[in-house]
Amino acid sequence: MPTNETLHLLTHHRSIRHFKAQPIPEPLIKQLLKAAQRTSTSVFMQQYSIISVTDPKLKKAFAEITTYPFTQSNGHLFIMIADQHRNEVIGTAAHAKTQLLHDADRSLAAFDDATLAGQSIVTAAESLGLGAVILGSILNDAQRVIDLLQLPKLTFPVFGIAVGYPDEHPDLKPRLPLASVHFENTYQEPDPKILDSYDQTIKTYYAQRNNHNREETFRHHIVHDMQLSPKKRSQILTVLKNQGFFEN
């Protein structure tokens, strides 16, 4: 198979959650943001914003929300924001109709833009020898994040990204066999035999990995995780609508 530095990075990604007490120089942060900004954006609308959380009080709050203490210690914390507010301000100033910005279509576009840019930050960070983890756990309390960052209507926190100098080197976590996620022309139902084999792979991985070894298969994990949701995560639709998204 052909390879290169970038492919090597992309195919060796692991989430890093422990960072050294070594601050990231400002020029590197700028490079990460530059990579984010150059990312594809839906219809060239640039419907996202990025907030760097540097205030220790705010970082402490994010450690509580995410339940990850590392978000308040070493490393840089970005929050990716789906943002149709900027466009609404532009539209309102031009006395234009802005109702479409509240549609599911534009809501998804804003989430897409923020998510695509976020993945560029992760890849850019890894290219610089930094580690990163995407923190969907900020949605354990979306409303509190909105209040903390003073997010106006038509903005929403999509996920956080913690970036820093790696202080761990986790094993690569095996992914589903390609046949389970890639199809040609037509969607294919999951094949129980492939899932059986993948369950064994994951069981072996968890038993043998360097840190936090445990006994679990992929299907156990999936089933366990759909039984219970933190209370505020089941209220996300309400928060989305309060922010003006997915109205129509």
Place this chain on the structure above:
Amino acid sequence: MPTNETLHLLTHHRSIRHFKAQPIPEPLIKQLLKAAQRTSTSVFMQQYSIISVTDPKLKKAFAEITTYPFTQSNGHLFIMIADQHRNEVIGTAAHAKTQLLHDADRSLAAFDDATLAGQSIVTAAESLGLGAVILGSILNDAQRVIDLLQLPKLTFPVFGIAVGYPDEHPDLKPRLPLASVHFENTYQEPDPKILDSYDQTIKTYYAQRNNHNREETFRHHIVHDMQLSPKKRSQILTVLKNQGFFEN
């Protein structure tokens, strides 16, 4: 500023919409998929699928839906799918509750996973000298895409990605000034002076670029685009709910 091969790629992205009549060798497609699979995924749920559209009849349909004829000619067409169906099958087989998969929380997680993996495909493609464009335009008729690809409940087409050997070299399109999209600790309202200056930048870019030059500012573009939506794009929320997403 520090740089490397990957940063160079990320900060020089341009969407490519014209491809040479040179098929992408299968090992390269496999590398793109490998990069996609290694991408971060919410709570290790891998809530996405990828469909390669190779059937000429289907490609013709996508050219109609997207209004981009290039999707049916040269290049490889991926459709990124938000997928909670696989998890529902796993949950149902285990006689587990699966209702949570229909929540906005899990809906967003599936869209995140598909989107993050899609961005890795774009970056991986560019590292191999290929060009790519993300096609949000498949949502011009989401229901037709669902029918064409036989997508079951709890799956949804997020966007397409066309990849191929570039047959154009567009100029880099200037992005919003960093101060408009990156804030520290607190959301900042758009600054009209920065937007004035950016409008001039975009006007100059459109006037001078190699192909398709026109007269337009960023704010004209934003305002124009929020006045009218293709009819079926304003029905996306209905299709999302029919597919079982954003129920709660």
